[in-house]
Amino acid sequence: MNPTLKNTALFCGVGLLILGTGLVQGWNSALLIVNMGLISAIMALGVNLQWGFAGLFNIGVMGFVALGGLATVLIAMPPVGEAWAAGGVQIILGLIAGAATIAAAIFAQRRFEGRMRVFMTLGVLVIGFIAYRGVFDPGVIAVEAVNPAATGNLGGLGLPVIIAWPVGGLLAAGAAWIIGKTALGLRSDYLAIATLGIAEIIIAILKNEDWLARGVKNVIGIPRPVPLEVDLQADPDFVTRAAEFGLDPVTASTLYTKFAYAVLFTIVLVILLVLAQKALNSPWGRMMRAIRDNETAAEAMGKDVTARHLQIFILGSAICGISGAMMTTLDGQLTPGSYQPLRFTFLVWVMVIVGGSGNNFGAVLGGLLIWWLWVMVEPLGLALMGGLAGLLPETSSLRETLIDGAAHMRLLTMGLILLLVLRFSPRGLIPER
Amino acid sequence: MDFLNAIVALANFVIVPGLAYGAQLAIGALGVTLIYGILRFSNFAHGDTMAFGTAMTIIGTNMLLALGITFGPLPTALLALPFGIGMTILLVLAIDWLIYKFYRDQRAKPVILVIVSMGVMFVMNGVVRFIIGVDDIRFADGERFIVTAREFRDMTGLREGLAIKTTQALTVVVAVVVVAILFWFLNKTRTGKSMRAFSDNEDLALLSGINPDWVVKVTWMIVAALATTAGVLYGLDKSFKAFTYFQLLLPIFAAAIVGGLGNPIGAIAGGFVIAFSEVTITYAWKKVLVYLMPDSLEPDGLVQLLSTDYKFAVSFAILIIVLLFKPTGLFKGQSV
Numbered sequence: 001m002n003p004t005l006k007n008t009a010l011f012c013g014v015g016l017l018i019l020g021t022g023l024v025q026g027w028n029s030a031l032l033i034v035n036m037g038l039i040s041a042i043m044a045l046g047v048n049l050q051w052g053f054a055g056l057f058n059i060g061v062m063g064f065v066a067l068g069g070l071a072t073v074l075i076a077m078p079p080v081g082e083a084w085a086a087g088g089v090q091i092i093l094g095l096i097a098g099a100a101t102i103a104a105a106i107f108a109q110r111r112f113e114g115r116m117r118v119f120m121t122l123g124v125l126v127i128g129f130i131a132y133r134g135v136f137d138p139g140v141i142a143v144e145a146v147n148p149a150a151t152g153n154l155g156g157l158g159l160p161v162i163i164a165w166p167v168g169g170l171l172a173a174g175a176a177w178i179i180g181k182t183a184l185g186l187r188s189d190y191l192a193i194a195t196l197g198i199a200e201i202i203i204a205i206l207k208n209e210d211w212l213a214r215g216v217k218n219v220i221g222i223p224r225p226v227p228l229e230v231d232l233q234a235d236p237d238f239v240t241r242a243a244e245f246g247l248d249p250v251t252a253s254t255l256y257t258k259f260a261y262a263v264l265f266t267i268v269l270v271i272l273l274v275l276a277q278k279a280l281n282s283p284w285g286r287m288m289r290a291i292r293d294n295e296t297a298a299e300a301m302g303k304d305v306t307a308r309h310l311q312i313f314i315l316g317s318a319i320c321g322i323s324g325a326m327m328t329t330l331d332g333q334l335t336p337g338s339y340q341p342l343r344f345t346f347l348v349w350v351m352v353i354v355g356g357s358g359n360n361f362g363a364v365l366g367g368l369l370i371w372w373l374w375v376m377v378e379p380l381g382l383a384l385m386g387g388l389a390g391l392l393p394e395t396s397s398l399r400e401t402l403i404d405g406a407a408h409m410r411l412l413t414m415g416l417i418l419l420l421v422l423r424f425s426p427r428g429l430i431p432e433r
Numbered sequence: 434m435d436f437l438n439a440i441v442a443l444a445n446f447v448i449v450p451g452l453a454y455g456a457q458l459a460i461g462a463l464g465v466t467l468i469y470g471i472l473r474f475s476n477f478a479h480g481d482t483m484a485f486g487t488a489m490t491i492i493g494t495n496m497l498l499a500l501g502i503t504f505g506p507l508p509t510a511l512l513a514l515p516f517g518i519g520m521t522i523l524l525v526l527a528i529d530w531l532i533y534k535f536y537r538d539q540r541a542k543p544v545i546l547v548i549v550s551m552g553v554m555f556v557m558n559g560v561v562r563f564i565i566g567v568d569d570i571r572f573a574d575g576e577r578f579i580v581t582a583r584e585f586r587d588m589t590g591l592r593e594g595l596a597i598k599t600t601q602a603l604t605v606v607v608a609v610v611v612v613a614i615l616f617w618f619l620n621k622t623r624t625g626k627s628m629r630a631f632s633d634n635e636d637l638a639l640l641s642g643i644n645p646d647w648v649v650k651v652t653w654m655i656v657a658a659l660a661t662t663a664g665v666l667y668g669l670d671k672s673f674k675a676f677t678y679f680q681l682l683l684p685i686f687a688a689a690i691v692g693g694l695g696n697p698i699g700a701i702a703g704g705f706v707i708a709f710s711e712v713t714i715t716y717a718w719k720k721v722l723v724y725l726m727p728d729s730l731e732p733d734g735l736v737q738l739l740s741t742d743y744k745f746a747v748s749f750a751i752l753i754i755v756l757l758f759k760p761t762g763l764f765k766g767q768s769v
Contacts, residue, residue, distance in 0.1 A: 057544055182757060188544045189475045189694070190756060193686050197749025200683060204746040342558070342679070346551055353548065408562035415555025419532060422549055 007361060007430055014368045021376065028251070031258035033375050038265035039327045041367030043344075044351040045272055045360060046319030051349075052358035052432065053285065054312045055292035057192040060179070062344035063199030064317045066206055067175055068168030068324025069334050073213045075164035076223045076329075077156035080146065083211075087142030088154055091211060094136025101128025143211040153214045161223050165268065165325045172321025173314045175202065180310040199345065206336035213334055220333040226260040229253040261330055268326065269364070272319060276360045288312060289358075342411065347374065350418045356428025365430055373417070374410065381409035439724035441593040445582070446720070451705075451712040453601040453670055456608035459704025460663035461681065462688035463615065463697055464656040470632040470695035471652045472533070474546035479660060480682035481557035484675050485524060486661025487668045488565040490517030491572050498574075506576040508600070508669050517665065521657040528553060529653050537649070554679075561675050570673040573600055593720075600670040611662055612701060615655070619697065624651050632695065680745065684711070687748040691755045693762025702763060707748045715741045 018037075022030030043061060050056040101124065108120040144152045175198070183194040207216050232238045232253035242252030279285050291298040291305055299305050328334050347370065355366020385406040389399040421428065461483060468476040476482075493513030503509050532553060536546055579602050582594025619625040624647070630638040631648045639645060664678060671677075688707045692699025718736040739747065755763065 055544075057547070182753060186756060186760060189469075189547065190690065190760075192547065193475065193690060194749075194753055194756065196683065197687065197752055201746040201749055204743050208740055208742050342555075346555065349548070349551060350555075404566070405563045408559050408567075410559070411555045412559025412563065415552045415557075415559060418552035418555060419549065422545070422552060423532075423535065426545075 003433075007365075010365055010429055014365060014372065017369075017372050017376075021372070025379075028254055028258065031255065031262060033372055035258060035261050035265060035330055036327075036375075037368040037371040038262065038269050039323050039330065040348070040351060040371040041364040042265075042269055042272060042323035042326070043320055043348045044355060044363040044367035045269075045276055046316045046323065047348050047352045048316075048355075048357060048360060048363035049276060049279075049319065050313060050316035051352060052363070053280065053288045053292065054309060055188075056184075056309060056313055056316075057188045058195045058313065058316065059192050059341075059345050059349070060195030060197075060199035061320050061348050062339050062341050063195075063202035064172040064175065064320035065324030065327065065344050066199075066202055066336065066339050067171040068165075068321035068326070069328035069339075070206060070213055071168035071171050071321070071325045072161055072164040072222050072328040073219045073334050074156045075159050075167050076161035077219060078158040080151045080153065080155035083143045083146040083151060083154050086146050087139035087211075090135060090139030091143060091154070094132055094139055097128065097135050098132040101125065101132060104128060140209075140211050148210075148217075151214070152217070153211050153219075160225070161329050162225050162264075164329065165322050168325030169318040169322040172324070173318040176314045176317035177310070180313045184306055184309050184313060196341070196345075199341065203336060203339050206334075206339075213336070216337050218333055218335045218337075222328065222332050222334065224257075224332060225264060225329065226257045229257055232256060265326060265330075268322065272322075273360055273364060280360060347414065350414050352428075353418060354421050354428055356430040356432065358432030359428070359430045362428050362430035362432075366428070369429075370414070370417075373413065377410045377413045378407065381406040381413075385409075435724040438591055438593045439721045441585075441589075441591055441595050442720045442724065445593065445595045447709075447712050447716055449595075449597055449601055451709045453598075453604045454712065455705035455708030456604045457663055457667045457670065457704075458684055458688045458708050459701040460608055460611060460659050460666070461685040462692065462700035462704050463612075464659040464663070465685055465689040466692070466695055466697055466700040467652055467656055467659070469689070470697075471628060471648060472537070472546070474543045474550065475686070475694075476656075477547065477550045477682065478553040478557055479656075479685065480679045481554050481561060482521065482525060482657065482660040483664030483667070483681065484561045484673075484678035485557055486517045486521040486657065487664035487673055487678070488561050488675075489520040490514055490661065490665045491565065491570060491668075491673060493517055494572050504575060506599070507603070508573045508575050510572055510574075510665055510669055511603075514662065514665055518658045518661045521661045522654050525653045525657045526650065529649065558675065558679060561678075565673075565675070567675055570668075572673060573669045575599060598670070600666070604666045604670060607662065607666060611659065615659075615697065618655075624648075628652060683745055684708075684748040687752040690752055690762055693764040696762070696764045699762055699764030706763075707751060710751050711744050711747045714738045714747050715744055 018030050018033055021033060043065065046064075047058065047061060050058050104124045105121050105128070108124050109117060112120050143154060146152060179195060179198050183191050183198075186194060206213060209215060210217065213219055229250075230253075233249045238253070238256075239249045242249050245252065247255070287298070287303060288308060290301075291303060291308055295305055348367075351366035351370040352363055353366070354370055355364070356362025382403070385402045389402045392399045392402075461479070464482070465476060465479050468474065468479070490510055490513045493516035494508075494510045497503070497509050497513055502512070504512050532549060533546065536549060576599050579597045579599055580595060582596040585595040586592070617625075619629055627638065627643040628648050628651065630641070631643055631645065635645075638648075667678075667681065684707050688703035689700050690703070691706055692701070692703030715737065722736055
């Protein structure tokens with residue numbers, strides 16, 4: 001079959017799955033799947049850029065997604081004036097002191113030799129750390145004391161939330177630059193574990209630095225780029241229009257906002273997809289693949305492998321950051337406790353592998369399909385297990401086990417899919433051309 | 434007297450928990466490092482192998498308890514441990530035969546095997562949840578303490594107490610035994626020597642007539658035994674929860690890498706480095722300092738470098754710092 005036809009058929013297949021969900025479970029659930037599916041597709045696009053184009057093994061996706069989420073708080077939440085007055089300047093000064101310490105330590109590393117180097121570096125770090133804590137801690141205590149039930153943080157800039165999307169990308173790119181600078185010289189396994197670790201560090205910071213984004217107390221009520229449902233329901237124009245479609249105002253308003261999100265997300269996805277396609281088919285993209293396939297040969301041809309790796313690592317992470325900001329915008333809240341590697345790193349990897357690594361359309365397809373499965377495995381599993389259990393007598397203890405087990409079907413299914421694809425179709429549903 | 438009090442406080446809150454945690458990490462890291470040395474990939478399913486082994490041991494423990502068998506003052510889980518290890522060996526051998534063998538025969542790139550192990554991780558995680566659920570399970574029975582804080586105070590007349598949990602002492606003893614057996618096996622037996630030869634130079638080992646299939650099988654069996662033991666010791670000391678075991682993967686990897694992947698001695702050293710850095714950096718030093726410093730200089734704050742929630746972050750910070758200065762770890766691991 002001609003590849004274009006096959007790909008179209010695959011996308012239509014996923015469309016049918018979502019359509020089916022809409023018919024069975026209602027359009028609200030279907031749109032919810034579409035929205036998160038689009039965001040997942042963007043995450044997969046970012047990972048595909050790193051893995052599919054350049055062979056970089058990044059399993060710290062969760063950290064970049066979380067940084068994107070942080071951006072929405074920093075951009076869109078209103079500033080807390082009282083907190084800024086109480087300790088904002090001090091926190092900023094503390095952070096500057098911390099950065100200066102690191103810079104001085106790096107300088108000492110370069111400037112001195114031998115034993116003097118160790119001594120000077122450690123000295124700078126210890127003194128710097130004490131100074132940093134001395135300035136920083138009182139500021140944090142002061143800020144976190146300001147109305148801790150509602151804020152206790154510095155708040156954000158109060159700008160429209162859409163601005164947070166590119167800013168989320170920038171934050172993630174900045175983090176990726178630091179990681180890339182330190183870890184890209186390492187071999188693939190080490191890079192993987194370093195990224196895994198940095199993702200954990202980012203989450204730990206988000207959970208604990210309450211002055212930044214309230215930590216595990218969560219930020220709720222992040223402003224939205226689309227109208228609120230209650231406002232729509234109060235709008236007489238909207239209500240009459242909904243009635244023309246034969247919908248009650250509540251359903252119509254929820255559908256309308258979800259659909260508005262879907263349109264926004266689609267726009268972002270299409271822009272990123274076009275850019276990724278352009279990149280893939282440019283001399284730069286060919287160089288990337290050449291480096292991926294044979295690093296030594298590419299180096300011999302005069303390509304700066306480490307610099308190119310750093311470049312694509314930053315780009316891919318920035319895309320993950322954008323998707324993270326979009327996700328937090330959709331949720332309307334930042335909940336650092338909910339970031340788990342199984343969901344935000346490994347699941348994205350399943351999407352990329354199943355979709356077809358090295359192919360942007362594959363990543364998008366994988367994102368949509370695997371997200372649909374992730375949501376639907378539970379009800380499907382429950383139906384299946386229920387059916388099986390129905391065959392057993394009422395008193396059987398296995399019956400209970402089966403029904404309880406349905407809740408854990410998700411991970412099992414995702415793992416099985418990943419293993420089966422890797423074994424029987426390692427190039428994925430839409431292979432690299 | 435104050436000096437003694439300070440030492441006891443340090444022992445109670447830093448040294449004893451650090452030793453126990455370090456031993457648990459070390460046994461876990463030994464498994465990761467063996468897989469890396471002989472099968473040449475980072476096994477992401479290791480945390481879930483530990484969870485599976487522990488789940489099996491818990492089931493064994495419950496069966497023993499139902500039969501009315503206990504281990505006196507020691508936790509009954511120790512009696513069930515061989516059962517847990519046996520089941521885990523069966524599972525990992527089946528997984529190797531079903532999944533990893535295919536890629537080994539193809540001589541697939543190590544990074545592909547890592548991704549395959551991610552798939553195995555998902556499946557095992559699901560299986561463990563299926564078998565035993567997601568609840569917090571405590572399965573330590575027998576005596577809880579060897580020495581309680583009150584007994585220690587009465588005995589010595591010091592102000593600080595020292596409590597040593599049975600599970601902590603047990604962890605250290607079992608760890609010493611396990612490591613001794615492992616090193617004896619690797620250094621003295623024929624199979625152990627062929628495993629080391631295989632790890633050092635695969636082609637040369639094959640040329641000298643070593644059976645690779647046997648080496649791989651034995652490796653998996655040892656790894657299953659180590660993973661189950663580490664998992665059970667950790668579970669006895671804290672508690673069993675499927676998700677914590679997945680999280681343990683992170684410090685275990687850090688330990689194996691800090692020591693040098695593929696190097697067993699490094700794995701042990703790495704385990705203790707990670708454990709003690711986690712404990713010392715997140716410990717509130719005030720208690721110790723109060724005893725040591727003159728009254729006028731007593732610190733006001735808790736003198737805690739980082740809050741306890743940064744535990745996992747600390748292991749990674751250490752990992753990255755070590756990698757920056759010694760890219761193959763403290764004990765020169767392999768670089769494939």
